[in-house]
Amino acid sequence: MTTRKLLGSATILALVLLAACGGAEKPAEVAEKPAAEAPAGPPVDPATAATVTGKVVYKDGKPQPNRIRMDADAACAAMHGTPVFSHEVVVNDNGTLRYVFVYVKEGLDNRTFPTPKEPAVLDQRGCLYTPHVVGVQTNQDVKILNSDSTTHNIHPVPTNNREWNTSMPPGAEPLVKNFPREELLIPVKCNVHPWMKSYIGVLKHPFFAVTGIDGTFTLKGLPPGEYTIAAWQEKFGAVEQKVTVGPKETKTVDFTITPKAAGD
Amino acid sequence: MVAPPNTSLHRFALLTAAATFLLLAAGALVTSNDAGLAVPDWPLSYGTWMPPMVGNIFYEHGHRMVATVVGLLTTVLALWLCLKEPRRWVRRLGLVALGVVVLQGVLGGITVLFLLPRPVSIAHATLAQLFFCLAVSLAVFAGPAWREEAPKAVDASSPPLRRLSQATALALLAQLILGAAFRHSAAGIVPHLFGAAVVAFLVAWTARRVLVQFAAQPELVRSARMLAGLLAAQLLLGAGAYLARLGSAESAQPELFYVAATVAHVAAGGATLASSVVLTLWCYRRVSGPGESIALASTPQRATI
Numbered sequence: 001m002t003t004r005k006l007l008g009s010a011t012i013l014a015l016v017l018l019a020a021c022g023g024a025e026k027p028a029e030v031a032e033k034p035a036a037e038a039p040a041g042p043p044v045d046p047a048t049a050a051t052v053t054g055k056v057v058y059k060d061g062k063p064q065p066n067r068i069r070m071d072a073d074a075a076c077a078a079m080h081g082t083p084v085f086s087h088e089v090v091v092n093d094n095g096t097l098r099y100v101f102v103y104v105k106e107g108l109d110n111r112t113f114p115t116p117k118e119p120a121v122l123d124q125r126g127c128l129y130t131p132h133v134v135g136v137q138t139n140q141d142v143k144i145l146n147s148d149s150t151t152h153n154i155h156p157v158p159t160n161n162r163e164w165n166t167s168m169p170p171g172a173e174p175l176v177k178n179f180p181r182e183e184l185l186i187p188v189k190c191n192v193h194p195w196m197k198s199y200i201g202v203l204k205h206p207f208f209a210v211t212g213i214d215g216t217f218t219l220k221g222l223p224p225g226e227y228t229i230a231a232w233q234e235k236f237g238a239v240e241q242k243v244t245v246g247p248k249e250t251k252t253v254d255f256t257i258t259p260k261a262a263g264d
Numbered sequence: 265m266v267a268p269p270n271t272s273l274h275r276f277a278l279l280t281a282a283a284t285f286l287l288l289a290a291g292a293l294v295t296s297n298d299a300g301l302a303v304p305d306w307p308l309s310y311g312t313w314m315p316p317m318v319g320n321i322f323y324e325h326g327h328r329m330v331a332t333v334v335g336l337l338t339t340v341l342a343l344w345l346c347l348k349e350p351r352r353w354v355r356r357l358g359l360v361a362l363g364v365v366v367l368q369g370v371l372g373g374i375t376v377l378f379l380l381p382r383p384v385s386i387a388h389a390t391l392a393q394l395f396f397c398l399a400v401s402l403a404v405f406a407g408p409a410w411r412e413e414a415p416k417a418v419d420a421s422s423p424p425l426r427r428l429s430q431a432t433a434l435a436l437l438a439q440l441i442l443g444a445a446f447r448h449s450a451a452g453i454v455p456h457l458f459g460a461a462v463v464a465f466l467v468a469w470t471a472r473r474v475l476v477q478f479a480a481q482p483e484l485v486r487s488a489r490m491l492a493g494l495l496a497a498q499l500l501l502g503a504g505a506y507l508a509r510l511g512s513a514e515s516a517q518p519e520l521f522y523v524a525a526t527v528a529h530v531a532a533g534g535a536t537l538a539s540s541v542v543l544t545l546w547c548y549r550r551v552s553g554p555g556e557s558i559a560l561a562s563t564p565q566r567a568t569i
Contacts, residue, residue, distance in 0.1 A: 066516040073318040086516035151316055153304050155379075163379050165304045191302040192319040195517040 042111070044223045050245035053218045054253040056100040056211050056231050062091045068195040075150035076127035076193060086195065087132040088235050096215020097257060099133045100233045101185060101201045103208035104219065105240060107227030113205045119143040119176065122188070122198065124152045124168065129188065129198035133234070135208040136200060138182055144168070144175040151192060156200065158186040165191070185232060199234055224249070231255040269408040273344055277403040280337040284399040285531065287334045290327040291392055292530035295447055296523040299323040300380050306373040331369060338365045341402065354405050361398045368395055382450045389444035393437070393534050400538040404545055409483060416552040417478050425473055425551050429544040432466040432491075436537045439463050443533060447526075453506065460502060467495045470543070481550045487543035494536040498529070505529040 065085035070076040090098040119141035123130045127148060136142055146152055146168040154175065155165040160183040166175060179186065179202040190196035201208060209217040219229070224247045232238040236257050243253050294300055299320030309315040309325045317325060338361055345358035371388040378384065404410055419425050439459035445451035474481075474488035505525040512522040 066514060068516045072320070072322075075318065088516070150318055151310065151321070153302060155301055155304075165301050165379055167304050167310055169310065191299060191324075192321055194298050194320060 042223075044111070044221060046221070048224055048247035049221045050224055050248060051218060051220050051250040052222060052227070052229060052243055052245060052253055053216065053250060054102075054255065055214070055216045056097045056102070056233075056255045056257060057095055057215070058089075058091045058097045059256050059258040062095075063089055065089070070127055070193070070195070073127065073150055073193060075148065079126045079148070084126075084128070087128070088197075089233075092213055092215050094215060096211065097233060098211055098213060098215060099131075100211040100215075100217075100231050100255075100257070101133050101135060101199070101208065102211065102217040102219070102229065102231045102255075103135070103184075103201065103203060104205065104222070105228045105230040107225050108205055108207070108223075111205070111223070113137065115139045116206070121145065122200070123147050124154070124190070124196070127152075127190075127193050127196060129190075129196055131198075131210065133185070133199045133201070133210045135210060136179065136202055137206060138202055138204050139178050139180055141176050141178050142200065144177065146170065146172050152190045152196070153192055154188065155191055156186050156188045158183055161186065161202070185234075197234075201232070229253050231257070233257055235259075269411055270348055270406070271408075273348060274403065274406040274408070276337075276344065277341060277399070277406040280334070280341050281396070281399040281403045283330070283334050283337055284396045285534065287327075287330045288392055288396055288534045289527055289531045290323075290330045291389070292527040293323045293523065294327045295389075295530075296526040297323050297518050300375065300385070303328075303376065306376040328372075331372065335365050335369060338362055338399070345402075345406075349406075351405075354402070357398070357402060357405070361395070361402060364391065364395050364398060368392060380448075382445075382448050385448045386441065386444045386450060389447070390437075390441050393440050393537055396534045397538050397541045400542060401545060404542055410549065414550065416550055417481055419477070419551045419553075421473070421477065424553065425470075425478070426544070426547045426553055428466075428470050428473060429540065429547045432463070432470045433537065433540040433544050435459070435463045435466050436540050440533050440537055443530070447530075460499065464495060464499065467491055467540070470540075474543070478551065481546070483546045484543065484550055487539060487546050491536065491539040491543055494532060494539055498532045498536050501525065501529040501532050 066088065068084045068086055070080065070084065087099055092098055115137055120134050120136045121143050122134055123145040125145075125147040127150065134142075144154055149170045151167065151169045153165060153167045155163075156179075157163060158179065160181045161179045164177070168175060179200070181202065182204050183202045185199040185201045188198040188200060207219045207222060209219060211217050217231075222245060224245055226242065226244040228240050228242055230238050230240045236259055239255050239257060241253050241255065243251050245251050297320055302320035302324040303309045303315065305311060309321070309328065315321055315325055342358040342362040345355050349355050349358070368388065368391050371384060371391060375381070375385050375388050423431075439456070439462070442451060442456040442459045446453055446456045471488040471492040474484050478484045505522075505528070508519070508522040508525040512519040515522075
C-alpha cells in the first residue's frame, strides 16, 4: 500500500472515530466554569423585603391562534379530543397575555442568592411542553419528564450554555439537567414533533415569574431599591419599565405589549 | 478497440443515479421538516436499526435507510466496475464514488452528533449534490453513446464551449452552496438571488451556443435542452419555495406546501447541476478543444475513452 493510500485510509478512519466518539452534547464555545463573581452584596433582609406585582396586557385584540396538526404521530393525536393550538401567543379572556416571562433585569447589583434545592419540572405531556415557559436559577436542576406514550427528544438550543439533545422514549427515567450560566431565554424543542417548543429562562436570582391564565405576575422578597423590570414574550420580544420600591412596599407595574412596539 | 457496452452495468449505474436522486429528495425532506436531530444518535437510531417511525423520526431514519441503499448500490457498482470495466479511469472513478459516499455518510453522522454545525451541514448538502453528479457521470460513461466514436465538432469561438460549460457547472455548484447556506441560516437570500441571475445568464448563453453552433451533435443538443428546461423549472420552484417560506413563517410547524416546494427546489437544483456536468462531459467528448487535432478522436489513444 502506498503512503498516499495509507494517509487516505487514516483520514477516513479518523473521521469515523471522531464521529463515533462524539456525544450528543455540542462543545460549548464558552467554558462551563462560571465566570469570576464580584464580591457578594448584602443578603436580603426579609423584614424590609418589597413586592412588585402587575399584569401584561395585549393591545391588539385577540389574534387567531395557530392550530397544531399532530397527525404525524398517532399517539399524539389520540391524546387530544379537541383541536390543539400553539402556545406562542395566548391572549387570556381578560385581554392579558399568558406565558410572558417577567423578571428583574437590573438593580440587584452584585447580590448573590442560594441555588434552590427543589428542581424545576418540565413535562412532555400530550406532545406539548408543560409549562410552556419556565424560569430557573443558574445551576438549579431541571427535572424533565416524559408522561407520553410516544418517543420525544429534548433539545435546548442555548447560546451561552452547553447544547444537548437527548432521546426520551415512553417510560424513560426523568432527566435532570442544569444550566450554569445566565441566559434569556433558551428555546427548547422536540425535533420529533416540530410543534413542541418551550423556553427556559436562567437567572442568577429568584426574582422572576411567568404570567398565567389571569396574565398577572408577582415578584416577592425584593430588597428596597430601584429596578428595571422586563417582560419577555417569545414572539413580541421584551418591554421594560423602571420601578423604585421602599421597605415592605408593594408597587404595581403593568406592561402593555403591542406587536409593533415590543422588541423595539 | 472499443470494448462492447455492458448493458447490465449501464442499467445498474442508472439505477444508482436514480436512487441518489431520491436520496437528495429524502435529505431535503429532513431539512425542510426540521428533522435533522429527531434521532439523536448515530449510526444507530435510538440504539436500534429500526426505531418507531413516528413524527420526524420517519424523515430522519428514512433518509438514513435510503442512504444505506445508495451506499450498497455504490459499493456494488464500484466492485462491478473493478471486475468488468476495461477503462482504468472509469474503474478509478467508481472507487472515488465509493469513497465519496462513505465520506458523505460520516459527514451526516457528524452533523447529528455535533448538533448540526453549520459548516458541516452545508458541506453535507454540497457533497450530496457532487455525489449525485458523480453517479450521473458514471451512468453516462457506462452508456453506449459515450463509447461511440464520432468526429469532434470544431469550436473556433471564444470563449470555447468547453470552458463556457465548465464555468456554468461551477456557477451552478456555487449557487447550490449559497442555497444550502440560506437553508441552514448561514446566509441571507440576497447572495442566492444574485447567484440565480448569474446562472440563468450562463445557462442561457451555453444553451444558445450549443443549439446554434452544434445542432448536429445530438448528445449536446439533448443535454443543453434539458439544462435550459431544468433551469426554467428551477427558477419557478425557487420563487415558489421562497413564497412558501414566507407564507408559513407564522405556522406552528412546517406546512406541507412549504415542505413540498422546498424539496422540489433542492431536488431540481441537483438535477440542474448534474445536467450541466453531463453537458460539459459531452463537450469534451464531441467538441474539439483549442489547438486539439480533430483527427485525434479516432487515434488509439482515444479509443479507450
